[in-house]
Amino acid sequence: MTDINVRRVDFGYFIRPAEETGTGSPRVEPCLGYLVEHPDGLLLVDTGMGTDPDVDAHYRPHRVPLPEALAAVGARPEDIRHIVNCHLHFDHSGGNPALPGRPVYTQRLELDIARSVEDHTLPWLIDHPGAVYVELDGEAEILPGVVIVPTPGHTAGHQSLVVRRGDGTVIVAGQSHDHAVGFTADVLARRAGHDGAQAPLPFPPAWIERLLSFDPARVVFAHDNAVWTP
Template sequence: MTDINVRRINFGYFIRPASETGTGVPRVEPCLGYLVEHPDGLLLVDTGMGGDPDVDAHYRPHRIALPDALAVAGAQPDDIRHVVNCHLHFDHSGGNPSLPGRPIYTQRLELDIARTVEDHTLPWLIDSPGAVYVELDGEAEILPGVTIVPTPGHTVGHQSLVVRRGDGTVIVAGQSHDHAVGFTGDVLARRAEQDGAQEPLPFAPAWMERLLSFDPARVVFAHDNAVWTP
């Protein structure tokens, strides 16, 4: 599967306020998507930041529009054939309305919450004209060599994308972890438990076992430019 490439797409950045960072100071975070160049057509993981006056006042985003972000990778919106949102918050689904008619793969639970829970996301990003959802109930291989794996935590319907290549598996983990260091921490927590380390130990999500079973060579994230490697 060496012909399946995964390329980072830069949708800009936002400024997470001090009340959300746990450090007492604001933090500037990238907003990243990933373009999967598959023989069955281009697949885009996450589509950038939507917004409204309240969102813009709170996060002060610097947006790169979907066409401009894709152009850096030599693509345009009309080239996209498949969409995967790791979850449906505004900073991951902002470009969905610009991609009508494309199948948007999401966990059924995530879509239900986005439609019914106030403040989960911006409603007009969800059921925009031409939106076509493929609702999943768990793990699914959506294209040859491309598998969606549920990774709940940040939201209960969060999912990650596994891309199997001949030279190593790439996992697009989205916001399963805010940063690569968090992924490292969970890998080591699992290892410490397997090694019989004495309690107390940190808790690693049960789905970490499934992600690591793909023997990833690289794991990439939605809000961190760092890349995890084993």
């Protein structure tokens, strides 16, 4: 198997206000994408933060522009051949308009919501000039060794990307969980259930079973630098 490299892309950070953190204090969170170096062309998972005065006032983002973010991992915008957005919120699809003509793989449900639900995202990030969508209804292998798996929760159409490598599978879980510790909690909840632990128990999402069936060596996230390992 030809190894498929997965590189983290730093799109900057934003400041989540105290009323959204549950801690009583604001929290600075990274905005991360992932570059998948595949023999069939470079694939970019998420494209950074879109611009809007209300968004900027609320989240106070510090953006790393798409060309600069890609240059840091040895790529250019013109090199990108495929785009996957884990979902279509502004902080995951902000660079899509700068990459016209590339196929954007998304769950059909997520695209429908983005087009029809007010405040789901910034509308000009969706049907921009040159937008080309590949609408999926569930799991799909979009390139050899690269599989999209629906992981609804944060949004109904959220999806994760599974990359099979010779030295172990990498899962780009996006915002399936805000932080790696949340993924850990769901994995352990599944384990406790399998071990016959007495109720009450937390209920992990049903798709945890499917992600773990790929035997991941690493799981990475959109808003956490931490990496989950088994």
